[in-house]
Amino acid sequence: MSEDKKTEKKSKKKEAEAIVNIYTSFNNTIVHVTDMSGRTITKVTGGMVTKHNRLKANPTIAMFIAKRISETLKELNVKSLYFRIRAKTGNPAPGPGTHAIVKSLSREGFKILNILDSTRMARGGPKKKGGRRGRRP
Numbered sequence: 001m002s003e004d005k006k007t008e009k010k011s012k013k014k015e016a017e018a019i020v021n022i023y024t025s026f027n028n029t030i031v032h033v034t035d036m037s038g039r040t041i042t043k044v045t046g047g048m049v050t051k052h053n054r055l056k057a058n059p060t061i062a063m064f065i066a067k068r069i070s071e072t073l074k075e076l077n078v079k080s081l082y083f084r085i086r087a088k089t090g091n092p093a094p095g096p097g098t099h100a101i102v103k104s105l106s107r108e109g110f111k112i113l114n115i116l117d118s119t120r121m122a123r124g125g126p127k128k129k130g131g132r133r134g135r136r137p
Contacts, residue, residue, distance in 0.1 A: 015079040017113070020069070020105070024095030025088045028056045031065050031101060033073065042072045046097070062097030066104035073110070081105060083115040090122050 018041060021032040033041045046056030049064045073081075083102060087094040094117075106112055129135060 014077070016077055017080045017082065018073060018078045019082045019084060020101075021084045021086070022094070022098055022101055023086045024057065024062075024098045025091075026057055026095050029062050029065060029095060029097035029101075031069060033069055041076065041078075042069060044068050057095050057097055059096050059100035062100035063104045065097070066101045066108070070105060070108040070110070074108075078110070080111045080113050082113050084118045085115065086117075087119045089120045091119065094119070 017036055019034045019036065019038075021034065023030040023032075029046045030043070031045070032043045035041055044065045046058075046061050046065065049068070050056060050058075050061050055061050085094050085098050102112070102115065
């Protein structure tokens, strides 16, 4: 009995967790995967997948990005993912590739633990154009 338990423990590999940082603008999609301490596992951009500039922020290209990432994560035995989604500063919504990446990775069999929107918002910021009397037509 005790030998069976030992072999069961040895056969179980430790399942790792990772953080998927997604930055999507309306021109490009950048996905940066780190481990829990912040060390880079992999980084894939829209330009690495396609040669057409106009397609970098496409949901189809985002699916190819997710495919590349999933291959790397499966080699490292990563099963659970935290997502940090970021859009361009001040934008109300992330770019078109975000949803496709999250959906593709969940279909690949990864467990989604958390999705966090970390888009930066300007608080005041620099002076607006126009001077004292405002901008006139």
